[in-house]
Structure formats: C-alpha cells, structure tokens
Amino acid sequence: MTGSSEEKATRPIRVLVGKPGLDGHDRGAKVVARALRDAGMEVIYTGLHQTPEEIVEAALQEDVDVVGLSILSGAHNTLVPRVIELLRTQGMDDVQVMVGGIIPEEDAQALRQLGVVAVFGPGTETEEIVRFTRSCARGA
Amino acid sequence: MSLGSDILRGDRRALARALTIVENQLPEAEEIVREIAGHTGRAIVVGITGAPGVGKSTLVDRLAGHFLALGRQVGILAVDPSSPFSGGALLGDRVRMEGRGSGVFMRSLAARGHLGGLARATPRAIQLLEAAGKDLILLETVGAGQSEVDVMGYADTTLVVVVPGLGDDVQAFKAGILEIGDVFVVNKADRPGADQTARELRQMLSLGPHKPWQPPVLSAQAQSGAGIAEIGQAILDHKASSERDPEVGTRHVREAERFLRQALADRLVEAAVRRAKAAGRWLPLVEDVARRRKDPVWAAKELAGGEER
CATH class of the missing domain: 3.40.50.300 (P-loop containing nucleotide triphosphate hydrolases)
Structure with missing residues (x-):
C-alpha cells in the first residue's frame, strides 16, 4: 500500500472509534482500533469521555465511512440514539454506525431498529469486526 | 451547487468531502482546486x-x-x-x-x-x-x-x-x-x-x-x-x-522548486511503473533485484530508457 499507484486505486476506509459517555474502559476500543488499522483502514481514535455532539462533529470533519461506538457504562440507550439523531440532522445518513460493549440482546435489537448496523458483544473475533466494517463501508 | 462554492460558503461537510477527494487524488480534485483559486x-x-x-x-x-x-x-x-x-x-x-x-x-x-x-x-x-x-x-x-x-x-x-x-x-x-x-x-x-x-x-x-x-x-x-x-x-x-525579510521570499522559492521536483518525480515514476507493468517487465525486474541478479540502479536505467536521452 505504500506504492503511490495503489494509493490512487483504493480509497482507504476511514473509521471513527469513539467512547461516548463516562466509562473509562478503553481497552476494547483500542483493540478494535488496532485491528482495523492492521487491516489497512485509517482509524480516527477520539479517546474517552466524548459527548455525542463531539463524536458527530469529529465524524463530520474527518469524513468517515463508519462510526464505531464503544460503550460499557450501560448508557447505550441514551447515547446511541442521540448519535444517530445528530448524524441525521447533519445529513450524514450514509455514515454507518456500529456499537460494541456490554449490550443486552433486547437493547441490541432496539438499536438495530434505530439503524445501527451491528452490535458486537464481548468475545467477538476482531476478524469478524474487520470483515463487517469492510463490507458495510464498501456497500455505503 | 458545486463542492467548491459550498466550501466558499463555509459548508463544513463540503470541506470534509473535498479533503477526502484531494487526499485520494480523485479526478474531481482538479475542478475543486480551480473553483477555489483566488481564495487561497x-x-x-x-x-x-x-x-x-x-x-x-x-x-x-x-x-x-x-x-x-x-x-x-x-x-x-x-x-x-x-x-x-x-x-x-x-x-x-x-x-x-x-x-x-x-x-x-x-x-x-x-x-x-x-x-x-x-x-x-x-x-x-x-x-x-x-x-x-x-x-x-x-x-x-x-x-x-x-x-x-x-x-x-x-x-x-x-x-x-x-x-x-x-x-x-x-x-x-x-x-x-x-x-x-x-x-x-x-x-x-x-x-x-x-x-x-x-x-x-x-x-x-x-x-x-x-x-x-x-x-x-x-x-x-x-x-x-x-x-x-x-x-x-x-x-x-x-x-x-x-x-x-527578503530571505523569506528566497526560501519559499527554494522550497517551491523542491516541491515541484517532488511532484514531477512522483508523476514520472508512476507513469514509468505503469508502463513497465503493462509491458510485463515490472515483476521480473523486481524479482531480479530481489535475488541480487540485478542492481536496482541498473534496473531503473533499463526502465527509464526513453526519458534519459
């Protein structure tokens, strides 16, 4: 990928990995960010304690294909709908949203209905996340 | 509305999109750069x-x-x-x-x-x-x-x-x-x-x-x-x-020359590699260099051929 001709041919997928809300556990987010980078993607890592507003503004400025939210605090039912709402307000409906963390199955279903393309729980293989990210970014 | 005029109006999403376009050197980049000329x-x-x-x-x-x-x-x-x-x-x-x-x-x-x-x-x-x-x-x-x-x-x-x-x-x-x-x-x-x-x-x-x-x-x-x-x-x-300070102007000219050289080199190299690949010469040459059968400088000379004269 360092060759300039290949650079032209393929546009790297850009992914924002963010941690909205107040929990301070970012190991999962970092593991995912690293896996996506190693799969050739450009990963914008925003760090801890982001508001949905900050995440959506960063996603806008960085022109990402996919937003990955890592939430372990249990506040997903508030944070995720807010991110999706803000993305819509900005006209960024084409940006795909994935969620990772501790999400009970019934909540996961509700989030999917809101438009979240995937919910990844503990124990998900990073290969699966890479594969999924690639397919939904390319399909967009 | 074109992306260029949206940027000039201060549309942040248009700016973000245009940045992606120039980063990826997509063909639309030339048009945008033309549109914003005079505002830079x-x-x-x-x-x-x-x-x-x-x-x-x-x-x-x-x-x-x-x-x-x-x-x-x-x-x-x-x-x-x-x-x-x-x-x-x-x-x-x-x-x-x-x-x-x-x-x-x-x-x-x-x-x-x-x-x-x-x-x-x-x-x-x-x-x-x-x-x-x-x-x-x-x-x-x-x-x-x-x-x-x-x-x-x-x-x-x-x-x-x-x-x-x-x-x-x-x-x-x-x-x-x-x-x-x-x-x-x-x-x-x-x-x-x-x-x-x-x-x-x-x-x-x-x-x-x-x-x-x-x-x-x-x-x-x-x-x-x-x-x-x-x-x-x-x-x-x-x-x-x-x-x-007049020296600053000189420095900018010197740097401009360096960047122009670099941009020109990028283009020429890309074109030469593309040609060599199309002619099926690229991979064998890479292989020869990797196996130390050929020196990279000589291999490059072979490929450059036309341009050097």
Missing part, C-alpha cells in the same frame, strides 16, 4: 514539529484555543504515520483535543507512505481550509526526528517543540529540525533539566548565522496552558518580521 494563500500557516511525545498535539490544541479567543478562524491539520505493512493508520491526535465543537475545523491526515513528516495532500488541504475561511492554520507533523523538514516549506512560521532530557547538545546540532525552527518551545518545562535545555538551545542558536529574526526559545507547559500566550505572540511577531 490568505492564512497564517503555523507548522508544529518535534519528536514523538513532546506534546505537539496538546500544544496545537491550546494554541487553537488561544487564537480562537483572539477572534481567529482556526483550522488544524494533524498528520500521523501510516503502517508500511497494512497501509492503515491510527490517527490519534484528537485524543489531546478539547471539545471545541464546530468552532475549530480539524482534519487528521495519514502520511500514506509520504516521507518528510507530512502527507502528500498537505498543500491542497491548506488551500481548502483557506477557501473555507480559516485564517490561521496549525499544521502538526508526524513525530519527527532529524530530517522531517518538509513543514518549513508549507508553514509561514515553524515551531520546533523539544522537551528536557532528549540527549546532549550534539544531538541537536545534527538535527535538521533545529535549522528550520522560527520559534522554539521547551515543553514540559516543569521537568528537571528544562532550564538547561533552554540554555543549550539558546547557545546553539547564537552560534548560527545572524539573521533579522532571531528564533526565541520559550518555555511552556502545554497541559496547563502556561506559556501559550507568549508562543502565540511570537508567532505573530515572526509573521510581521518575515514580511520585511
């Missing part, structure tokens, strides 16, 4: 360079806040390295940024194999930010060591950030980045040895040729914000001084 070249571009971990991102964030409070329209370009293996990149400079919402437009750029500490799309990205009305652009390089000096070609003012304890003054002598600094910042100045680092820097700078602008050495603690106002002032002072 107006910003003060401040380059921030220094070794990894010296506090560049934090400093950029605090300077952004400082200039924002002065009523400036601030844009940030932050470059991080790409993996030479996967081509991917972890762009982490936002971690150090305090939420400034839409007041500051920041874009992370992956270097994508470009050497020199910046991304290839940097000059065009600067133009786009200028067209969007930014009049102060902070350009953060990858963590740079001794030869990542491209930044001085793009920046009106180059900040070199150092911290105490990174080796003796001979290291600093070797380092090309010490020649490119217009303002030096000794960051993390609460650490032991900071005064000595500043003293050594000043001494070294005093050995250099006498120029109309003598680069100041300023102490700062970006984390707490100490010293930021002084750095901001030094940037504006340098800008005012360089407007009177």
